[in-house]
Amino acid sequence: MNKKLKLWDATMLVMGSMIGSGIFIVSADMMRNLGSGYWLIVVWIITGIMTVAAALSYGELSAMFPKAGGQYTYITEIFGKRLGFLYGWGMFTVIQTGTIAAVAVAFGKFSAYLFPALNDAAPLFQSGEFKITWIQILGIAVILLLTYINTRGVESGKLLQNIFTGSKIVALLGLIFLGFILVKESFWSGNMSFGWDSFNNLVKDDKGNYLKLGWESISEATLFGGIAAAMVGSVFSSVAWENVTFVSGEIENPQKNVVKAMVLGTISVMLLYLLVNFVYLNALDRDSIAFAANDRVAVAASEKMFGSVGTIIMAVLVMISTFGCVNGIVLAGARVFQTMAKDGLFLKSAIENNKNGVPEKSLWMQGIWASLLALSGQYGDLLDMISFVIVLFYMITVFGVIYMRIKQPDAERSYKTWLYPVTPIIYLLIGTAFCVLLFIYKPNYTWPGLILILIGLPVYYIINSRKSESQ
Template identity: 25%
Template sequence: MIENEQQLKRNFGFFGTLSLVIGTVIGSGIFFKQGRVLQEAGSTSMALLAWFVGGIVTLASAMSVAELGSEMPQTGGIYIYISKIFGKFWGFLAGWMQISFYGPALIASVSYFFSTLFVTFFHLPAKINFGIFSLGSVFCIAVAACILIALMNMLENRVSRVFAIMTTSIKMIPIFALIIFGLFFGHAGATSSLVNLFANQIGQGNFGVAVLSTLFAYDGWVVISNLGGEIKNAQKTLPRAVTTGIFIVLLAYMGVSFGVFKSLPAKEIIALGDQAPFHILSGAFGPIGGRLMDIGVMISVIGTLNSKILSFPRVVFEMADKGQLPFSGFFHTLGKHSKTPNYATIFEIVIAALLLNAFSSSQDLSDWLVFVSFLFYLLTFVAVFIMRHHLQRKPHFSAPLHPLFPTLAIAGTLFIEISTIVNAFTDPTGQQLFGIIVSLLIVALGVPLYYAKKIYKL
């Protein structure tokens, strides 16, 4: 462990942490997944059930991580949990996965999506000229967004806390608008024949694929556990914020889906695809409604980007604290006044920028993340049983009906992993299989690094 007085500030209370949970999960998926889930499920009833099942699996996962967080309320999240339960080697690989690929790729993916929306909204040219050379507008705006949010996160973490609360509050406006319009003004939509659809179309969809789509939309909340060292009374606050946040997200996803289904016929929702929510608000409030929806989504995505850039450098910082990284003293340095891991933040942003330059779309990046990240989620959920066995008592936060929730979390994770493998081998382009192999190879690169650091004291 690095011997100095570097210590993060505990500036996140319950509402700040809750805002980060909600803001991390609710990015763009809530606005763009209804058509895909409806098409896969085969009916509005089954689509709503898919959102509910995905939410319950996610809530079970959150309950499981909350148990671990209540016993290990430290910076680092699953890196710490896996290190303490399965040993330093597996913990290192979990941390390495997050800081070398998963975290930067998520940052790159979210910033790319924000940039795409930004360029379209302001009708920017495809290329931006810099004298003798030019760069793509999407790439430039994405990198600029990463840098600006990173600079903000180099200030005291209370600034990030306030930003998280503001963006989460604003992103709820279009969500409430869709829910309220659907409930009170949507009379000729997909749910008008709800009973008939349930009776006649239950066997026509692929319910498993629909649930898988919702689970991807619910993903991302676990990174909040990385901030355990900056949360006030983390032993109690982290479990409460994570479980409450996921429950609110579940209600929001169900509400938005019901609002969309009640406002438009099923065939039109599928035909409109990603544009269905924009079409509804444009019809309700005219062109200004559509523009406000665009702004709401951009704010939603930038709030998610803030959560990612805030969270992942903390894993770099904690691994450096344990002396597990080359130049650990450098990465363990905090800002003199801000007490934030600024060098670790720069490290993550540089990798994210390289990934942005290497990939042509945010979808390419996000598709690669699923398999390897959920492998370590699986270890985390198994760790709940091991921890309870060693404790010989209930943890400080104890999920009810044990072992129901960790069992559901494990089942949901296995479903995602198996489905991803099946889809990879049936994908005619071979991109998914290629992504799985590359992501596993990146994790494998951590093995020689771990032993080189251990043997040669790099």
Template identity: 30%
Template sequence: MTELRDRSAETNLFNNSSNKDELPPKNPDTVSRVSDVELKRQVGLMSGIALIVGTMIGSGIFVSPKGVLRQTESVGMSLIIWLACGVLSMLGAVSYAELGTFIPKSGAEYAYLFEGFGGIPAFLFAWISVVILRPASVAAIALTFGNYAAQPFFPYGCEIPDIVIKLLAGSCILIIAWANCYSVRLATSVQNVFTVAKLLAIAIIIMTGFVRLGQGHTEYLNRSFEGSSTNGFAYAIAFYQGLWAYDGWNNLNYVTEEIKNPYRNLPLSIMIGIPLVTLCYLLVNISYFTVMSPDELLASSAVAVTLADRTLGVMAWIMPVFVALSTFGAANGTLFTSGRLTFVAAREGHMVEVLSMVHVKRLTPFPAVAFTSFLSILMIIPSNFDQLVNYFSFTAWLFYGGTMLALIVMRFTKKDVKRPIKVPIIIPIIVFLASIYLVIAPIIDEPALEYLYATIFIFAGLIFYIPFVYYKYIPPFMRKFTIFFQLLLEIAPTKTMPIG
């Protein structure tokens, strides 16, 4: 048995142990460890499928079709991009299934980068994800919730005040934060219920499309490849927008320690959830083009609402309601997994210790969820959806590629370790090559300082890693800080999850 925590260069920011081969003891002045305080396995197969489907189907399919069409410049190529995004997500997910059963720890990329390459890449991923990526994802979904939730209260075509959208987005984050802090069972139940709601929204759009096709409305689907973009690098931005809608394919790996029978339920949830989402996305996009021309779709501020206004008559109000429910569920699932990443990174000594603790009664990662929620609320203030998506996608695929490389490397460095699931090595190689394209192509096509800023911000994490993790510097005030929050929030350290 080995410990993910066993690294010669790392130790908990608030621990003083000099033994590099063992887990250092917690600060003796903090509240005593409670032996049975740990995350429980409460996520079954249906909840696993709901978590994947519920986080993937969120805001993207109701917003991203515009971004994909804008870059591809044709209906046919936009549909191919949507299919390719589904295939790429599936290849990435099955690779993660091997990693999740080979390294059965929560935290997804963080845990896999740690095991494959050591502390620095894992820390940089945790740094950028905890501080920027995951809160930005929650914020972007919540902003979409705010936009659709406000639609029924404003006349069609009337611009919704920005402050209204932001207030609704902030309320969404606060509600799901409370649910996730209160109970894992409540959070997963919310996910299950809202997954049903979003599937109803998808079903309404798809059925509308079938009716329109039956009536002969195929004019926008005929000659669908005419005018397709010939700029190969521009398709990377189209992939960014499409993959934003598919984001969540890896979310189940963030809660591996809470999955019942993970060797069965993790891969099975992936095999059911992602093809279902891919089929839904293709049919939804076809339905959009039975109602709107490409130019009309690009001009729409809320594509699904425009479809409903033109086809559902007096019942058009149900579409923004269902879409709002969909995005609410996606925000809940994203926050659920984001809190686990913060929790695991802190438990391994790469974040402040208090974020690694669990509520002694609720058995939820209360501090980690609250911290992520706070950052998400801050990020709804600028509220530029496209910038959030592009920044998220560029940085996320940088680390997705790194994770695929870690899987490839560990095939050689840890070839004797048992793998309950083993995918053909060509699969992670394909995803790795795709990630290189997705990182480099947008920079070549549209050079922007934002990509340089993103790269600088990633490596700025070393400013914190070197003194606090590598050299184990402990700020004098942190002991009292940790004790205060343990007593205030009724939280305690957890058992460390071994690999095996």
């Protein structure tokens, strides 16, 4: 592969893939689960520690296996093809394509602030609960457009990524700066008055729906469930940084630049996320965060800062953010499926590069499946179910660092995990706590996703049996 991506490009890919629609939305649901500005910040800090610890750990593996495929390659090389296939299966069916669909449709939803006709238009098709809207069609158009641009060569995708990532970083910094200057009435002290020993949660009805009836005190034990549920949102907003490992084969000096990009990118994004949440807590009271219309807490904060024009300002920012995010994920994901195809675990046609040196057929397979998920409208439910599995695969990969130190202590490592073994152990401990708490308090977020991934096992054995017959 041509080494066309420099350290700056790789860092922009990390940051651009991470910053999508999540940071503008998830804090509303997090506040409903936590009921406290203190705990909202604590959960973001925990997520930040997890994310950076994982990036530092992945760096060692990226130095050992500096080729395309990233996390899929690490899992396959360390634990074998079967587990590697299950990760790749999850990537194609939901993790990568579902994220593309969700972020692209978010672009469409925020476009409706600029073009209200998108919201007012009747569905193109409706049968019972299933419907196809113009917002979905706009999301699909974004997916297909960015897929096409990325088939024109990595230079095209890189340029687009750098422009849009740079734009949204500058816009976020502006939002953070103005968030403490333009807000006339600060709610910071009120939001932070619900302290460490004051645990609150929203009252729910018999069906488990939140009610606007106020807050009730909860026990420390129940708080753990609230933290786990809140972390689903912060974790979803903080994933996809590993996308840079998928394109290792196209990065200059990948042994050094991949880890640098991951560490610089994740630290920068998590600091931005923390500061944006400071703005929310300064501009809005607890109920305004928890009950922001359609969970669009960023829009509510922007309206407080800029008045009615704030809605338009935030809509444009989110459109820039989501467009750049989809581009980064589209660019990176297809390289995983190409690597799987080379291992005989995906469609053979995904192996080929086109005249521009990129896996065009792999890109279109990814784009078409993501478009179908966007059309189905089920991507949101799928991503809720898969959050647990994403963290599980992160944990498996991070454990791979420890496993390889034991199995191959003398192997060449141009980069070694900082503060090993403390760093990977920190991630494994937090990740384990998160997964266990989800199992206990939110089983609907765990079992369905696990079953979806395990469906890949018979697919793996079918593929292998056919390979055996053809030999």
